[in-house]
Amino acid sequence: MGFEDTALLSRILTLMTLSFHILYATVGVGVPLMIMIAQWVGIKKNDDHYILLARRWARGFVITVAVGVVTGTAIGLQLSLLWPNFMQLAGNVIALPLFMEVFAFFFEAIFLGIYLYTWDRFEDQRKHLLLLIPVALGAAASSLFITVVNAFMNSPQGFEVLNGELVNVSPLLAMLSPAMPTKVAHVMATAFMTSAFLLASIAAFRMIRGSNHIYHKKALFLTMKLGLVFSIATALIGDFSGKYLAEYQPEKLAAAEWHFETEEGAGLVMFGILDGEEVKYAIKVPYALSILAHSLPNAEVTGLNEFPKDEIPPLWIHYLFDTMVTIGMWLAFFSFVYVAAAWRGWSFIKAKWFRWLIVAGGPLALIAIEAGWWFTEVGRQPWILRGYMKTSEAATTSGQVDLMIILFAGLYFILGAGTIVVLSRMYKRNPVEKELADREAQKGGEQE
Amino acid sequence: MTLTLEIIGISVLWLFLFLYVIVASIDFGAGFFNAYSAFTNKQHILTNIIQRYLSPVWEVTNVFFVFFFVGIIGFFPQTAYYYGTALLVPASIALVLLSIRGSYYAFATYGAKINHRGYIFMYGLSGLLLPASLSPVLAMSEGGFIKMANDKPYLDYWALFTSPLTWSIVVLSLAAVLYISAVFLTWYADKAGDAKATDLMRKYALIWAGPAIVTATGIIFELRGHNAEHYARLLDLWWVFGISFLLFVGTVYLIWKRRNYGWAFILLIGQFFTAFFAYGFSHYPYLLYPYLTIYDSFTNESMAIALIIAFIAGLGLLLPSLYLLFRLFLFDKDYVKGKSDYHA
Numbered sequence: 001m002g003f004e005d006t007a008l009l010s011r012i013l014t015l016m017t018l019s020f021h022i023l024y025a026t027v028g029v030g031v032p033l034m035i036m037i038a039q040w041v042g043i044k045k046n047d048d049h050y051i052l053l054a055r056r057w058a059r060g061f062v063i064t065v066a067v068g069v070v071t072g073t074a075i076g077l078q079l080s081l082l083w084p085n086f087m088q089l090a091g092n093v094i095a096l097p098l099f100m101e102v103f104a105f106f107f108e109a110i111f112l113g114i115y116l117y118t119w120d121r122f123e124d125q126r127k128h129l130l131l132l133i134p135v136a137l138g139a140a141a142s143s144l145f146i147t148v149v150n151a152f153m154n155s156p157q158g159f160e161v162l163n164g165e166l167v168n169v170s171p172l173l174a175m176l177s178p179a180m181p182t183k184v185a186h187v188m189a190t191a192f193m194t195s196a197f198l199l200a201s202i203a204a205f206r207m208i209r210g211s212n213h214i215y216h217k218k219a220l221f222l223t224m225k226l227g228l229v230f231s232i233a234t235a236l237i238g239d240f241s242g243k244y245l246a247e248y249q250p251e252k253l254a255a256a257e258w259h260f261e262t263e264e265g266a267g268l269v270m271f272g273i274l275d276g277e278e279v280k281y282a283i284k285v286p287y288a289l290s291i292l293a294h295s296l297p298n299a300e301v302t303g304l305n306e307f308p309k310d311e312i313p314p315l316w317i318h319y320l321f322d323t324m325v326t327i328g329m330w331l332a333f334f335s336f337v338y339v340a341a342a343w344r345g346w347s348f349i350k351a352k353w354f355r356w357l358i359v360a361g362g363p364l365a366l367i368a369i370e371a372g373w374w375f376t377e378v379g380r381q382p383w384i385l386r387g388y389m390k391t392s393e394a395a396t397t398s399g400q401v402d403l404m405i406i407l408f409a410g411l412y413f414i415l416g417a418g419t420i421v422v423l424s425r426m427y428k429r430n431p432v433e434k435e436l437a438d439r440e441a442q443k444g445g446e447q448e
Numbered sequence: 449m450t451l452t453l454e455i456i457g458i459s460v461l462w463l464f465l466f467l468y469v470i471v472a473s474i475d476f477g478a479g480f481f482n483a484y485s486a487f488t489n490k491q492h493i494l495t496n497i498i499q500r501y502l503s504p505v506w507e508v509t510n511v512f513f514v515f516f517f518v519g520i521i522g523f524f525p526q527t528a529y530y531y532g533t534a535l536l537v538p539a540s541i542a543l544v545l546l547s548i549r550g551s552y553y554a555f556a557t558y559g560a561k562i563n564h565r566g567y568i569f570m571y572g573l574s575g576l577l578l579p580a581s582l583s584p585v586l587a588m589s590e591g592g593f594i595k596m597a598n599d600k601p602y603l604d605y606w607a608l609f610t611s612p613l614t615w616s617i618v619v620l621s622l623a624a625v626l627y628i629s630a631v632f633l634t635w636y637a638d639k640a641g642d643a644k645a646t647d648l649m650r651k652y653a654l655i656w657a658g659p660a661i662v663t664a665t666g667i668i669f670e671l672r673g674h675n676a677e678h679y680a681r682l683l684d685l686w687w688v689f690g691i692s693f694l695l696f697v698g699t700v701y702l703i704w705k706r707r708n709y710g711w712a713f714i715l716l717i718g719q720f721f722t723a724f725f726a727y728g729f730s731h732y733p734y735l736l737y738p739y740l741t742i743y744d745s746f747t748n749e750s751m752a753i754a755l756i757i758a759f760i761a762g763l764g765l766l767l768p769s770l771y772l773l774f775r776l777f778l779f780d781k782d783y784v785k786g787k788s789d790y791h792a
Contacts, residue, residue: 091521103765118776171750
């Protein structure tokens with residue numbers, strides 16, 4: 001089997017693992033904060049519904065975390081198994097955040113175990129809430145350190161190459177790469193946003209199914225408010241990401257925007273299809289690309305003509321970029337409408353069609369996450385370490401990658417299906433109305 | 449041998465690998481005993497203990513493993529090139545087996561409490577297959593199995609699977625897993641005041657003690673034919689293995705006499721600690737005979753220092769947290785006895 005072939009197969013397997021893992025990772029980073037907020041609101045308002053909300057979320061969360069641990073271990077090992085040449089090179093410069101990630105995860109796993117198995121063990125709910133802080137911090141720190149590694153792959157720094165050897169390595173400088181601030185902020189904000197919309201989906205779905213309990217209304221209003229806050233944050237950070245790309249990875253921005261020639265006052269291409277080098281059916285917003293890239297309507301934006309042909313990412317990343325941005329914008333707008341309407345007491349948000357739109361929000365957010373990661377990874381091609389190592393040079397020489405693709409495809413299918421089956425069965429067997437009634441009965445029993 | 453950065457790096461990694469071997473053995477073996485008793489209709493005896501102890505800590509167990517492989521790439525990036533290329537298939541199989549275990553905890557103990565017999569069986573079986581799939585890496589590190597063709601490393605499966613050394617190591621790993629786990633569970637069951645489970649686990653501990661020590665001794669002699677250099681260095685450390693053997697005798701004696709199960713487990717840790725480190729020490733300086741030593745595969749100095757600082761800082765966070773975890777789930781009498789259930 002040729003060199004190129006194993007590189008392609010390795011890319012397919014990595015794509016599969018990452019695409020699957022990112023769903024769990026996003027939930028894993030975002031949901032602890034949601035649980036924390038719900039439990040905190042519950043303690044502050046002395047409202048049992050919010051406490052129960054936190055508890056029920058935590059129960060589902062632990063299942064996604066367990067699968068996330070498994071898939072995270074898979075991607076961690078596959079980095080070395082599929083990209084040994086890359087890890088050998090990059091290990092010298094960027095091993096520090098990978099190592100720190102393990103500690104962050106250690107921290108998170110320990111306190112998650114404690115948090116889960118100590119409900120009602122403390123008289124004071126606030127003590128129990130305290131245990132969740134290291135979980136949320138550990139999860140956020142994990143995503144920080146891993147995203148630092150990804151940022152490094154996009155804008156490597158902190159070393160010099162002398163006669164093929166890495167010299168003057170500075171692990172800290174490598175961590176503080178130009179891509180790091182926007183990437184980390186973007187990953188975290190979208191994780192919070194996606195988790196909020198996913199939880200809103202569940203609440204809306206229960207309401208469509210006829211459960212009219214105030215519990216779901218509280219859950220929905222809380223998560224939609226959080227979704228709004230984090231989608232606005234995401235939009236702001238997205239703007240900074242555009243400026244970062246224009247400065248440090250202009251070929252990625254140009255490919256995403258089908259911006260072929262360097263020009264001033266560049267327009268932003270939305271949607272459309274590409275026919276050769278001709279853009280068809282697109283909406284072109286004048287000056288918008290210059291504004292996105294440099295904040296000025298007449299600024300010059302570098303086009304694809306400035307790069308060698310074999311160093312340009314594939315142009316279909318435009319569709320991924322559009323998918324991500326459109327969904328993000330829609331969710332920001334939509335959650336704004338919901339929150340404003342709820343505030344004013346408009347009743348259309350209680351209509352069935354509107355609730356179905358809320359239900360769609362969670363899956364849409366997940367699609368945006370996938371599109372975003374595909375965009376950033378494919379958009380870095382042909383490089384694995386931009387400017388230093390091409391993806392094709394980094395791959396394993398092992399001839400068995402194809403078999404491993406089949407093996408892992410089966411594994412992810414089972415894990416994915418298992419997650420859905422177990423989660424839905426768990427909540428179906430113990431609906432919130434039943435649990436609330438049980439809790440009332442228990443309290444009554446204690447008072448007698 | 450002076451205390452260089454290389455030595456600090458490999459010692460830290462070896463220590464964490466040792467901790468993983470102990471905590472993972474408990475986990476793997478418990479799964480096997482659970483499945484075994486499910487099929488001999490003694491299930492309720494062990495299921496409770498597994499749910500009370502293993503469920504809260506299995507993710508932590510897994511992180512020890514991740515720590516080791518991330519750490520070794522960090523300190524010795526060249527290992528990614530040799531082991532990464534050669535281990536694609538065995539490591540992928542290990543990942544699938546780990547997934548079976550992780551999903552068992554997720555789906556069967558946290559989640560909908562699916563206690564399908566097939567699942568219990570797979571969970572138990574994965575506990576045996578995992579050590580069997582991970583331990584051959586130790587055989588590979590002795591050289592002769594990872595070979596070079598056109599400057600590219602590859603794994604010679606035929607040589608690996610026909611080597612008595614490989615199979616001795618596999619058998620040792622299985623016996624050790626079952627022995628370590630049985631001794632620990634004897635102690636845990638005794639603390640939980642579960643006399644039936646204690647008796648059962650004590651019996652398993654005594655059954656597996658013999659095979660564990662016989663296979664361990666056997667490997668030393670297998671090495672004579674396979675890697676004479678390593679064998680000679682092992683013999684230099686005969687007295688450490690002697691101490692290890694005495695500790696082993698101590699454990700078996702206490703278990704036999706039905707007393708001080710806690711001490712029996714501590715002696716067992718001592719036995720494995722001494723043997724594990726004597727083995728590791730005699731392996732020095734090779735990570736992979738004859739291609740890789742800890743010196744030629746080492747990372748640059750600034751990275752090494754950064755990693756060590758991160759490690760010390762991380763440990764500062766980790767040790768108090770681990771202490772809290774074990775205090776709540778291992779040393780809390782009410783929890784161990786099953787008097788209180790606070791799962792979300």
